[in-house]
Amino acid sequence: MSPAEELATCQAALAGALGEAPTVGGAAPDPAGAAAPAGDAWLEVPAARWREACRAARDLPELGFDFLRSLAGVDRPEAGRIDVVAHLFSYRHRRALVLRTSLERAAPELDSVAQVWPAADWHERELWDLLGVRLRGHPDLRRLLLPEDWPGHPLRKDWQEPAEYRGIPTRREARATAGELAKQTYLAPRGLGRDPAGGQPDGGGGA
Amino acid sequence: MSAAGDRPIIEAGPEGGFALGPLDGLLNLARKHSLWYLLFGTACCAIELMQTGGPRADADRFGFLFRPTPRQADVLILAGTITYRMASRIRRLHEQMAEPRYVIAMGSCANTGGLFQGSYSVVKGGDLIVPVDVYIPGCPPRPEALLEGLMLLQQKVEREPYLRKIRGELPLPADPWPAGKECKE
Numbered sequence: 001m002s003p004a005e006e007l008a009t010c011q012a013a014l015a016g017a018l019g020e021a022p023t024v025g026g027a028a029p030d031p032a033g034a035a036a037p038a039g040d041a042w043l044e045v046p047a048a049r050w051r052e053a054c055r056a057a058r059d060l061p062e063l064g065f066d067f068l069r070s071l072a073g074v075d076r077p078e079a080g081r082i083d084v085v086a087h088l089f090s091y092r093h094r095r096a097l098v099l100r101t102s103l104e105r106a107a108p109e110l111d112s113v114a115q116v117w118p119a120a121d122w123h124e125r126e127l128w129d130l131l132g133v134r135l136r137g138h139p140d141l142r143r144l145l146l147p148e149d150w151p152g153h154p155l156r157k158d159w160q161e162p163a164e165y166r167g168i169p170t171r172r173e174a175r176a177t178a179g180e181l182a183k184q185t186y187l188a189p190r191g192l193g194r195d196p197a198g199g200q201p202d203g204g205g206g207a
Numbered sequence: 208m209s210a211a212g213d214r215p216i217i218e219a220g221p222e223g224g225f226a227l228g229p230l231d232g233l234l235n236l237a238r239k240h241s242l243w244y245l246l247f248g249t250a251c252c253a254i255e256l257m258q259t260g261g262p263r264a265d266a267d268r269f270g271f272l273f274r275p276t277p278r279q280a281d282v283l284i285l286a287g288t289i290t291y292r293m294a295s296r297i298r299r300l301h302e303q304m305a306e307p308r309y310v311i312a313m314g315s316c317a318n319t320g321g322l323f324q325g326s327y328s329v330v331k332g333g334d335l336i337v338p339v340d341v342y343i344p345g346c347p348p349r350p351e352a353l354l355e356g357l358m359l360l361q362q363k364v365e366r367e368p369y370l371r372k373i374r375g376e377l378p379l380p381a382d383p384w385p386a387g388k389e390c391k392e
Contacts (some may be wrong), residue, residue: 091210146328154327161327163292172319172331 009043010097013063016051016180017056025100042085050084050101051106051111058116059089064092069115071123073131075105075157082108082131103133112138130155214365224363239361240270242247242309245280250287252314252347264350277303281311282360284353285317285333290330294336295360301337307369311356312314312339315346322346 001009007024015021022043045053057065065088074083086099103110112135125144127133132153135141143150149166150202152159161170215228215236226233226269248256257264260273274280289297301310312333313323320331333339340363343356 143291145292147295150291159327166295167293168291168330170327170331173356186263 003041003075006095007043010057010063011043013055014043014045014056017060018045020046020125022053022099026098029102038088040098042098042100044060044100044102046102047101047103051113051116053094053099054086054116057097061078063097064090066091068113068123069096071120071127073127073133073155074133075155077105079107082133084110084127084133085115102117108133109136110134111136112141129149132156134193142160216292216384227357230354234369235365235367239364241272241376242270242281242331242357242360242364243274243279244282244284245277245300246273246275246312246358247283248286249289249293250298250316252286252317252319254351255296255347255353256284256313259350259353261350266354266357269354269357271363277301278305280304281308281320283308284313285310285337285339286313286347287389288321289315289330289333289336290328291330294330297333298336307367309360310337310339311341311343311353311360313343313345313353313356314348315344316342318342334346 002117011022011024014092024041024047025044026039027042065201067089069087069089072085074085076083077097082103082105082157088096088097088099089095101110110133112120112124114124114135114136120127120197121139122144124133124135124138125140125142128135128138128141129143129145129150146154151162154161164170215232218224226236228236241352247256255319256262257303260271271282277283281304283297283301283304285297294333301308310333316323316329317333320329320386323329324331330336341356341359343352347350378387
């Protein structure tokens with residue numbers, strides 16, 4: 001079966017499950033198979049039916065996508081959208097599929113699919129951490145890679161890096177003042193910073 | 208009989224020999240040959256750190272033994288990329304080490320952020336969070352380079368007026384910041 005036929009099969013099966021056909025996007029596979037497409041074609045489903053579509057992709061016997069290869073997001077500020085892309089693979093049919101959906105960039109929210117593929121758990125935490133997509137129904141939606149008090153979501157294309165994080169300058173040029181910061185203010189609120197007055201046990205040199 | 212500078216005279220003899228010198232120098236002789244480092248790494252430099260402790264480079268012969276707890280360690284080797292999430296842990300490990308304590312920045316990431324200087328999540332150099340005594344270039348540095356860095360630290364320890372410091376005649380701790388004259392960067 002050619003890639004184009006496989007995609008058509010998946011589209012038809014998902015259309016049967018959802019009651020509406022997902023649209024084909026991206027580089028459409030060449031029916032003749034002569035020229036390699038620039039990238040994988042995908043099936044776009046409405047965000048409201050994301051979990052339903054994912055569950056159908058896993059459970060329908062003719063689809064059988066039992067393996068989530070990747071779940072990632074794309075920020076498209078010019079369109080005001082954030083896209084979520086899932087790369088699936090079926091061991092039963094030896095076949096891959098790309099599912100995609102699009103969210104409002106101002107308040108991106110999506111149903112979690114961690115109950116469909118447990119592997120989605122950390123992928124979705126990364127989606128929240130780096131792009132700020134809220135996953136409804138996620139079992140444990142905390143940041144995955146960055147500290148809990150991190151400002152914003154850095155894979156948003158309009159994210160601005162602050163001058164410092166908890167007293168650590170984010171640029172190398174600031175080194176001269178950084179020493180003072182490292183000595184005195186860094187983590188001082190948590191009681192980890194060194195005493196600025198220099199009160200160190202010195203074994204007998206005290207007053 | 209007088210020692211040259213603060214350095215002890217070491218005489219090897221058939222019955223074992225002796226060392227003679229100022230107490231400061233004798234203490235430093237012992238200290239520089241028992242610099243125990245914390246078994247700690249944050250990225251790929253840690254692989255070279257392990258290799259340095261292995262039989263081929265054999266850091267043990269200089270007295271560099273690894274310790275699995277900061278309470279017994281003298282040297283913190285920053286081996287690898289430091290993320291902001293890791294920065295508070297490194298700072299805490301450093302605070303848990305007893306004085307006198309030393310820090311070696313191993314490799315480009317620990318020196319300046321290295322390859323990841325453009326990244327939002329990487330600290331742009333270990334000296335922004337803890338005072339660094341020796342900088343070792345490389346990505347990663349080979350075990351030979353790390354050994355050289357450790358030997359440079361030995362030279363620094365050897366010259367320290369340690370006794371006067373613990374007597375309180377000199378300020379303690381000897382904070383190498385911001386001088387860092389032993390920089391190799």
